[in-house]
Amino acid sequence: xxxxxxxxxxRHGRSRADDEEVHEGRYDSPLTDVGRQQxxxxxxxxxxxxVEFDLIVCSTMVRAHESAQIIQASVGGPxxxxxxxxxxxxxxxxxxxxxxxxxRYPSPDFHTPYQPHVASVGEGESMWDLRARTxxxxxxxxxxxxxxxxxxxxxxxLNEALRSIVGAPPLVNDSGMVFRFGDGGxxxxxYYAGDHSWLMKEFR
Numbered sequence: 001x002x003x004x005x006x007x008x009x010x011r012h013g014r015s016r017a018d019d020e021e022v023h024e025g026r027y028d029s030p031l032t033d034v035g036r037q038q039x040x041x042x043x044x045x046x047x048x049x050x051v052e053f054d055l056i057v058c059s060t061m062v063r064a065h066e067s068a069q070i071i072q073a074s075v076g077g078p079x080x081x082x083x084x085x086x087x088x089x090x091x092x093x094x095x096x097x098x099x100x101x102x103x104r105y106p107s108p109d110f111h112t113p114y115q116p117h118v119a120s121v122g123e124g125e126s127m128w129d130l131r132a133r134t135x136x137x138x139x140x141x142x143x144x145x146x147x148x149x150x151x152x153x154x155x156x157x158l159n160e161a162l163r164s165i166v167g168a169p170p171l172v173n174d175s176g177m178v179f180r181f182g183d184g185g186x187x188x189x190x191y192y193a194g195d196h197s198w199l200m201k202e203f204r
């Protein structure tokens with residue numbers, strides 16, 4: 001069991017952007033009351049199960065930070081903010097209603113992982129940009145050494161973390177392996193540093 005790093009990846013609860021039906025990404029919307037209740041239920045579940053974390057690492061965006069604080073208040077553990085766990089930079093799409101965004105910035109017929117998120121104006125992160133940032137964030141957690149860690153972040157960045165772990169490439173034209181994190185959804189993994197192997201223990 002030496003050199004075993006346990007990481008739980010959790011997506012934040014429902015945010016105001018979900019109710020507004022707009023592109024989220026770097027739109028820094030807070031949790032809704034429903035979102036707070038979702039995370040409070042998750043926190044109570046873990047408290048009942050006796051779950052403890054040596055460290056909670058979270059995105060600096062308010063919906064993730066607030067979710068992490070709710071978990072921390074229930075199960076304890078120090079909290080560390082890391083901007084590398086922020087959601088994908090979606091450029092001018094952030095906060096735009098879906099229909100308006102498609103009118104102003106129509107999606108190309110084909111979008112490679114090298115192109116910026118909003119290819120028509122060359123703004124936002126490419127999928128490879130996101131991969132590089134996510135792997136850097138994941139490396140920082142792994143290099144903390146053996147322990148129990150919780151990462152509270154966002155759907156796209158958590159997907160990229162898991163794709164990097166299983167060896168899947170970034171999405172190409174929105175096609176590829178996708179992990180469906182719901183509100184407050186989580187994945188529990190263990191990393192065996194001695195032989196560089198990962199074990200996914202739970203996905204909910």
